Amino acid sequence: MSTLIIVQHDNQTMQPSTRHVLKAALAIDDHPILLVVGHDCKSVASEAAVLKGVQAVWLADNVCYQHQLAENVSQLVASIASTFTTIMTASSTQGKDLLPRIAAQLDIAQISDVIEILDNETFLRPIYAGNALETVRVLDNQKALSIRTTAFDAVTETQPSCSIEILEQKFITSRTQFVEHQLNHSVRPDLNSAKIVVSGGRGLQSAEKFKLIEDLADALGAAIGASRAAVDAGFVSNDYQVGQTGKIVAPNLYIAVGISGAVQHLAGMKDSKVIVAINKDEDAPIFQIANYGLVGDLFQLVPELIEQLKQR
């Protein structure tokens, strides 16, 4: 068994998702190799090299990989893949964009959003927005797996740095050009990994009123999330969307404010440890999965909640 994990990063720091993918890999391979592709990204390789269980880090550091475009990164991975039985990455937007392109080049299937590894060839994954689970066996000699990081713990232990080996191969992408990013930088915890998430829906009524969610999140040191309705209505930007086609989160505490609880939203948060729902409609579907439900006007209840939390 030999596993290659594609590390996700922004050329400066490693994404925490790597720790969860590593945990998944260790279930089937003692000595996975981590691949870091980017530009001026040695610090990412150094971070990866001290995660306990990593055999080696392979580093492809070149200006042609500056923006980690799927076209040339997939060519690089395909060129080094022959010695690996498994290629894994987190199922973030970066992983989703890249991994299938690699799989097709290797003429192998991909298993998306693995939530459980049953054996070397058999995996469990959600389908129909998580309303059903599929147990699937890979028949090829190699496999490509994208890992749902909320389903695996993080590797937190460290080791003395393993070797970092340099890959010299350059693949140039000429037909795709990066133009710009519009990224939201926040001092709040990251939605993907926060222990507490406060999420707002259509019930907040406007972008201005959505600030109530921010205030509650600040009182709890929480990350902010949103339903599709809130994003579509322009209350917050798309990267806050939690749901079947947005982010999948599983915090210790998820507080859904003014969210009705459509199936597509539940798909993104139903594995949270504790769910609280605040909604004026007592028949809202969200109450069917909430541990604690508070029926009432959120514009009264949330300020009260913030006040009482501050007084603790």
Add this chain to the structure above:
Amino acid sequence: MKILVAVKRVIDPYVKVRVKADKSGVETQNVKMSLNPFDEIAVEEALRLREKNIASEVVVVTVGQATSQETLRHALAMGADRAILVQSEASFCSLNIAKILHKVVLDEQPQLVLMGKQSIDGDNNQTPQMLAALLDWPQATFASKLTFEDGAPIKSIRVTREIDGGLETLDVQLPAVVSTDLRLNEPRYSSLPNIMKAKQKPLHILPVDTLGLTLKAHTEVLSVSSPKVRSSGIKVDSVEALIDKLQHEAKVL
């Protein structure tokens, strides 16, 4: 420019999905089926490009059983010009779908292939990227905005993509594969005259084994099961009661 849009027939997203008692799959008998919402967005985008005279023809293709003709007629009713059904009783993994679409692309020679980023049944999010790899074409996934440069012939498109941290904008040269995300557009309803017109539009049926492809099985679905049901909890009657429960019972505060 010709645009090829790949679509899929799926269980309607508002239907409550039920797992079969024998765990062989999900119940689809007598269940409402629809055009995959993301693919509907792809069809809509293609139509808007034709309305702007950027595209000259919009062709829709699907891989499925004879019943998938209904899905194609929906796309034709929205305004697509022509449809292709690659007919197969068996269902395929995304890689094999991509191989089938690859053949159709080689025959049709479109400048742009559009499809939804994922189908809401399998939730795989693989086919567009795999097709792009087989074609060795650029890919732009999760598109929330498409802009075309002025002047002809059009050589590239600017795509804004929804990514985890916000938005990314790329310029991709044509021909290219683009997968569509939720906020790209809002699909039109088909008018009754258009629904009637759709019945006359060309719908070509190609049995999958006439394509000359070797499509081996890469995966095997062993079983389909229901997830653990999360039981509903309690209603609390005040903010104080909520905080108390969260602190002392749930211990998450």
